[in-house]
Amino acid sequence: xxxxxxFKPMLGxxxxxxxxxxxxxxxxxxxxxxxxVVILPCQHNLCRKCAxxxxxxxxxxxxxxxxxxxxxxxxxxxxxxxxxxxxDRHGVYGLQRNLLVENIIDIYKQESSRPLHAKTEQQLMCExxxxxxxxxxxxxxxxxxxxxxKVFGPxxxxxxxxxxxxxxxxxxxGVVVGRE
Numbered sequence: 001x002x003x004x005x006x007f008k009p010m011l012g013x014x015x016x017x018x019x020x021x022x023x024x025x026x027x028x029x030x031x032x033x034x035x036x037v038v039i040l041p042c043q044h045n046l047c048r049k050c051a052x053x054x055x056x057x058x059x060x061x062x063x064x065x066x067x068x069x070x071x072x073x074x075x076x077x078x079x080x081x082x083x084x085x086x087x088d089r090h091g092v093y094g095l096q097r098n099l100l101v102e103n104i105i106d107i108y109k110q111e112s113s114r115p116l117h118a119k120t121e122q123q124l125m126c127e128x129x130x131x132x133x134x135x136x137x138x139x140x141x142x143x144x145x146x147x148x149x150k151v152f153g154p155x156x157x158x159x160x161x162x163x164x165x166x167x168x169x170x171x172x173x174g175v176v177v178g179r180e
Contacts, residue, residue, distance in 0.1 A: 017112060024105055026050055027079045037102050038095035042083035045098050052092045054079065128153060137166040 026033050028050035036048045046054070058076040075086045088094045124134040126146035134144045140158035149155045 017108070020104075020108055021112075024101070024108060028054065032108075033101060033105055035102055035105075037098045037105070038092070039098040039101075040078050040083070040085050040095065042078050042081050042085070044078050044080040045101055046079075048092060048095070048097075051076075051095060055087070055092055135163050136160045137163050 034047045059074045126132040129148040132146035138155045138158045
């Protein structure tokens with residue numbers, strides 16, 4: 001895959017994830033954005049609840065008009081750049097949702113909840129056939145090997161089994177031995 005000069009793809013490192021998380025923090029509640037996330041005209045983002053809280057704090061008279069018009073119309077300032085945000089008759093609910101940020105948050109949460117070993121798992125490759133993954137176990141020689149070694153190589157006359165089956169069997173035997 002070609003990348004633009006100076007651009008480095010994210011490799012799932014903890015530093016990259018930490019940097020991403022910092023971009024997903026609401027400037028009001030200082031937590032990761034909660035859905036729905038709204039984008040202000042100045043292009044800054046807020047949790048809709050936080051936007052409503054700022055609006056109510058900036059417009060205390062609106063609260064006395066009844067619960068149906070608490071967030072309709074009015075204005076407040078963006079907490080990041082102080083740009084004035086003018087709301088239409090829909091109030092905070094008229095602000096555009098930032099679906100991109102919401103999707104990034106979903107992906108971030110999914111990635112950060114994956115076990116660490118699953119992220120760093122590596123596939124062993126055959127020393128003799130460098131492009132081949134080690135995927136079988138030679139029962140005769142008692143060594144892991146690749147399919148090419150079985151078909152064309154030193155293990156063509158040996159008895160083999162899928163590596164996953166052997167791994168599962170060893171794991172079960174280890175549990176049984178551990179109980180004795």
